[in-house]
Amino acid sequence: MNTGKEIFEKVGKPAFRVPDGYFEGLGERLGRIPSEHSRTEVGPWTKVKPYLALAACFAIAFAIGTTVLKTTASKQSADQPYSEIFADMVSVSQPDLFILGLYNEDNPLTDDDIIDYLIESGVSAEQIEYTRQEE
């Protein structure tokens, strides 16, 4: 570990000095600060104001975002759940046939499809990765 002892032995410390009588006058000059600079009292409103401004910005951004989404999103997909849209295509007794029917020899089920499905189902990325490693 470097202690700087070698530098100290050869160089010592920088020999700065101050003008004559500097420190005698310093106390007096600095001591005038309270009388020359009245302290600005920070009231509760001043403290709260930036937070309120920030909250207002978030509210405006949220309102704009919601409006944009409402005007641009498809009416049907927003109102109807997935199962209802495809209700006429899904068999009541064997609902899995609908999904299986989407995949055949020309269009095989890939790992990416499974991962997409798991992610959509709310399985965490860590859990998916753990399962993949176990396989």
Place this chain on the structure above:
Amino acid sequence: MTDQEIIQLFKDGQQDKAFNGIVGSYGERLYWHVRHFVCSHEDTDDLLQDIFLKVWNSLPGFRGESSLYTWLYRIATNETLNYLRKQRIRSALQFESLTSEMDRRIDEDPFFDGDSLQRELSKAVAKLPDKQRTVFIMRYFEDTSYEDISEILGTSVGALKASYHFAVEKVKAELKKNTGRY
């Protein structure tokens, strides 16, 4: 005046007297602390005014969670580093480097009595990154304990020792390059 007496004055609502106590007890010590960073007497004097103005404005917020010494040195160090950062930006905007500006100030400082080697030491310290420079100045120039530096800077003692080690290495390398010593 002791720290306890200053704090008592402050608690009694005698803030002017408490402030004068701080000036009396710490004015000179903080001057040297700042001087080791900025080197020039004129700049130190200006900066010291700003530091004590900040101390005066922040005094109502002092809750005694840290010691008065730690609190004052933290303000002084932060203000000094901010000042140097502003200087660096100003130099960059003028297409100059702060290093050469600092070298010039050290060379032209009329209140420097050291020999050329000591001048080179000051220049080498001025080239260190902020953290290393702070640790080097407080440890080497001011003999502050690692524990006190740790409290002032809010860094672990281990990290400070590592910073100091690298700072000493760099200072030695710089002295070797410029003076042929080490």
